[in-house]
Amino acid sequence: MNVLARYLIESFFPLEQAAEFIAGEQSSGTFVPVPGETDELKQKFRARVVSLQELSPLNRRPLPGAIDPSGDERLHAGEAIIAWPLHNFGPSIPNLLAAVAGNLFELRELAGIKLLDLELPPEFAERYPAPKFGVEGTRRLMGVEKGIMVGTIVKPSIGLTPEQLRPIVRELVEAEIDFIKDDELMANPPYSPLAERARVVMEEIERGAQRTGKRTMYAFNITGDLDELRRNYETIVSAGANCAMVCINLVGFAGLNYVRSFSEVPIHGHRTMIGALMRHPALGIDFKAYQKLARLCGADQLHCGGMKNKFYETDEQIRQSIEAVRHPLFGGYSCLPVLASAQNVTTMHVTWQRLRTDDLLVVAGGGIHAHPGGRAAGVRSLRSAWKAAVAGVPLEEAARNDPDIAQALDRFAAV
Amino acid sequence: MNVLARYLIESFFPLEQAAEFIAGEQSSGTFVPVPGETDELKQKFRARVVSLQELSPLNRRPLPGAIDPSGDERLHAGEAIIAWPLHNFGPSIPNLLAAVAGNLFELRELAGIKLLDLELPPEFAERYPAPKFGVEGTRRLMGVEKGIMVGTIVKPSIGLTPEQLRPIVRELVEAEIDFIKDDELMANPPYSPLAERARVVMEEIERGAQRTGKRTMYAFNITGDLDELRRNYETIVSAGANCAMVCINLVGFAGLNYVRSFSEVPIHGHRTMIGALMRHPALGIDFKAYQKLARLCGADQLHCGGMKNKFYETDEQIRQSIEAVRHPLFGGYSCLPVLASAQNVTTMHVTWQRLRTDDLLVVAGGGIHAHPGGRAAGVRSLRSAWKAAVAGVPLEEAARNDPDIAQALDRFAAV
Numbered sequence: 001m002n003v004l005a006r007y008l009i010e011s012f013f014p015l016e017q018a019a020e021f022i023a024g025e026q027s028s029g030t031f032v033p034v035p036g037e038t039d040e041l042k043q044k045f046r047a048r049v050v051s052l053q054e055l056s057p058l059n060r061r062p063l064p065g066a067i068d069p070s071g072d073e074r075l076h077a078g079e080a081i082i083a084w085p086l087h088n089f090g091p092s093i094p095n096l097l098a099a100v101a102g103n104l105f106e107l108r109e110l111a112g113i114k115l116l117d118l119e120l121p122p123e124f125a126e127r128y129p130a131p132k133f134g135v136e137g138t139r140r141l142m143g144v145e146k147g148i149m150v151g152t153i154v155k156p157s158i159g160l161t162p163e164q165l166r167p168i169v170r171e172l173v174e175a176e177i178d179f180i181k182d183d184e185l186m187a188n189p190p191y192s193p194l195a196e197r198a199r200v201v202m203e204e205i206e207r208g209a210q211r212t213g214k215r216t217m218y219a220f221n222i223t224g225d226l227d228e229l230r231r232n233y234e235t236i237v238s239a240g241a242n243c244a245m246v247c248i249n250l251v252g253f254a255g256l257n258y259v260r261s262f263s264e265v266p267i268h269g270h271r272t273m274i275g276a277l278m279r280h281p282a283l284g285i286d287f288k289a290y291q292k293l294a295r296l297c298g299a300d301q302l303h304c305g306g307m308k309n310k311f312y313e314t315d316e317q318i319r320q321s322i323e324a325v326r327h328p329l330f331g332g333y334s335c336l337p338v339l340a341s342a343q344n345v346t347t348m349h350v351t352w353q354r355l356r357t358d359d360l361l362v363v364a365g366g367g368i369h370a371h372p373g374g375r376a377a378g379v380r381s382l383r384s385a386w387k388a389a390v391a392g393v394p395l396e397e398a399a400r401n402d403p404d405i406a407q408a409l410d411r412f413a414a415v
Numbered sequence: 416m417n418v419l420a421r422y423l424i425e426s427f428f429p430l431e432q433a434a435e436f437i438a439g440e441q442s443s444g445t446f447v448p449v450p451g452e453t454d455e456l457k458q459k460f461r462a463r464v465v466s467l468q469e470l471s472p473l474n475r476r477p478l479p480g481a482i483d484p485s486g487d488e489r490l491h492a493g494e495a496i497i498a499w500p501l502h503n504f505g506p507s508i509p510n511l512l513a514a515v516a517g518n519l520f521e522l523r524e525l526a527g528i529k530l531l532d533l534e535l536p537p538e539f540a541e542r543y544p545a546p547k548f549g550v551e552g553t554r555r556l557m558g559v560e561k562g563i564m565v566g567t568i569v570k571p572s573i574g575l576t577p578e579q580l581r582p583i584v585r586e587l588v589e590a591e592i593d594f595i596k597d598d599e600l601m602a603n604p605p606y607s608p609l610a611e612r613a614r615v616v617m618e619e620i621e622r623g624a625q626r627t628g629k630r631t632m633y634a635f636n637i638t639g640d641l642d643e644l645r646r647n648y649e650t651i652v653s654a655g656a657n658c659a660m661v662c663i664n665l666v667g668f669a670g671l672n673y674v675r676s677f678s679e680v681p682i683h684g685h686r687t688m689i690g691a692l693m694r695h696p697a698l699g700i701d702f703k704a705y706q707k708l709a710r711l712c713g714a715d716q717l718h719c720g721g722m723k724n725k726f727y728e729t730d731e732q733i734r735q736s737i738e739a740v741r742h743p744l745f746g747g748y749s750c751l752p753v754l755a756s757a758q759n760v761t762t763m764h765v766t767w768q769r770l771r772t773d774d775l776l777v778v779a780g781g782g783i784h785a786h787p788g789g790r791a792a793g794v795r796s797l798r799s800a801w802k803a804a805v806a807g808v809p810l811e812e813a814a815r816n817d818p819d820i821a822q823a824l825d826r827f828a829a830v
């Protein structure tokens with residue numbers, strides 16, 4: 001049984017040789033042959049290059065320290081699939097990463113190295129059960145049988161006390177918004193202790209639910225050290241919370257998996273700090289591989305970036321990320337893609353056109369809070385814009401009969 | 416009370432403006448001003464640019480997605496120190512990272528962004544106690560009062576069953592080596608279950624200790640998901656182990672801190688996968704910042720790379736990493752620098768010349784296992800070479816009267 005890992009490789013060595021460096025480093029792994037490194041052992045444990053595809057060298061600078069043995073400055077580029085025997089590490093995500101990622105990024109023989117994708121054997125599905133809620137479970141708890149899910153982020157990101165947050169949540173709940181989340185900058189800070197915030201927020205949500213029958217989902221940011229994760233989880237759940245937000249890269253996949261081990265509410269997976277791993281095209285780990293590990297570790301909802309957002313990724317990259325999360329893993333591991341960052345009424349059409357699905361949670365911060373007609377108008381404008389997109393009605397046309405869209409368009413189109 | 420974070424910034428925007436983007440993104444953080452973002456709130460919570468130092472633009476390509484508002488393709492570069500109010504997040508390392516790192520790496524306004532260093536207020540020292548052993552505790556357990564500490568890594572990295580490992584450990588223990596570690600590729604795999612390995616290894620170590628009085632330290636790799644971390648720790652400690660190895664990036668700082676919460680043996684901090692965060696000069700997190708967090712989370716020993724190693728870093732970078740670990744944090748947080756990767760008899764002189772300290776753990780894999788005279792000769796050769804270096808005797812001269820050095824020189828000088 002093997003793990004198949006796909007890599008982007010750039011090297012001054014011929015591609016075949018560069019791929020063999022990767023396979024070798026992570027099996028025998030020292031600078032000289034050592035006693036005991038028998039043919040039998042190599043046969044059983046050595047990683048194997050399964051396929052190689054040469055690419056035309058990209059116009060890119062080599063990573064620091066890359067060695068050029070021939071001195072001809074000729075950079076080779078390609079994709080390689082390498083098979084790693086599962087019995088080298090067993091179905092443990094941290095130890096999988098030691099093999100398929102580990103020291104690779106440091107090799108001088110490589111001028112560029114990115115882990116693009118992973119194909120995992122079923123032993124991982126046995127060890128890591130599927131997210132407990134996924135798309136269907138999230139819909140059920142939100143009471144949104146079909147259609148897009150609309151949410152928002154607490155803004156300003158930091159500084160609001162629970163009592164300052166109260167009227168904002170009330171307004172959003174009265175607008176029957178589907179989802180609200182803490183900003184990732186707000187976990188359990190002195191100015192807004194989580195226990196107090198959970199109490200205030202859940203009071204407003206319950207009050208709204210009793211009036212309208214709609215129970216907004218609120219993702220409280222429980223991120224912290226492990227003792228905090230557990231304590232924060234218990235704090236919010238005992239206040240009646242129905243979603244826990246975890247910043248995956250700040251607690252590790254192991255931390256996410258830990259939360260899944262006890263969580264009885266959906267886990268909202270935030271990917272803050274991912275740019276450090278992903279932004280360079282020839283270093284780090286691609287989202288395709290990343291999202292599989294996040295789903296194995298229990299993320300019911302996962303941030304993918306949003307169309308036309310304020311960060312570096314192109315819409316096409318984001319489309320691919322969302323499609324990756326929507327693609328079944330071991331036939332399941334359902335996870336709801338979360339679209340965030342600068343989302344507003346002007347981003348709905350492109351989102352629908354590129355994705356053609358309603359199984360999305362669009363989270364708009366400024367796009368709701370800064371709507372000239374207030375937050376309720378912000379929520380309505382997003383839903384109406386989405387309906388127009390699905391119906392094939394251009395946004396400007398929809399705006400003619402819809403003051404919520406018109407105001408939003410006026411406010412956000414030029415931003 | 417503030418956290419001071421130092422960044423390398425590259426941007427097509429003027430440096431002042433780029434630094435303000437960083438401070439702004441991580442406080443108000445949405446694409447338009449929102450209600451409630453009062454001057455009072457900003458005053459209290461906004462991060463502040465404390466200093467800016469323009470650097471001559473490096474000959475580097477911008478990160479993907481960097482925007483160039485004026486279109487003049489002029490890249491600005493510099494270092495900025497930004498002050499983050501501690502009350503925004505409190506002394507919690509995961510939540511600290513949300514603020515000082517978080518989404519920064521994704522900002523289109525930045526063409527390069529690396530977190531270089533962190534200066535933390537004393538609240539962090541209150542929350543995160545110092546490593547329990549550090550240099551002195553490690554020396555005490557190893558029985559090495561002074562002088563360099565010499566260790567090795569199990570090689571081949573993978574594939575040895577416990578019974579195949581037994582004679583290797585015996586040979587090393589009889590050579591009175593100070594330290595042995597599992598390779599980071601070997602945690603608890605089917606071919607070498609940790610319980611069985613710990614039993615075999617500790618039998619050999621105890622037998623050696625009874626004969627020679629020297630008790631070799633062995634770092635068992637307990638890396639895994641959190642349940643595995645705890646279980647593996649208990650497995651090795653109940654077998655009598657005296658060191659636990661944790662791959663920090665595979666379990667997160669939170670995972671490391673979790674191990675520290677219960678560990679009664681030194682924690683050997685391995686940094687595999689760090690290249691993904693560190694190798695690009697203008698993306699990610701520098702080791703200076705990283706090592707402080709690792710020490711706060713309890714690493715008693717920390718990998719820093721070794722001189723003339725097989726990875727991308729220069730000797731000068733490695734020297735700086737080691738000096739950083741040796742520099743007191745809050746007046747303490749002692750942590751033993753671990754030098755590894757292609758270490759052998761030929762790397763001792765440069766190590767001494769650059770560092771002028773004995774408080775180092777040099778871990779040689781091939782440099783010991785592949786010594787022509789056997790592993791004991793490998794251990795002796797390293798100790799003798801170090802003594803020669805300290806005494807100012809060139810290696811070639813020392814080799815004349817020392818067959819262990821001579822053989823090693825013959826074997827490794829050309830590698």
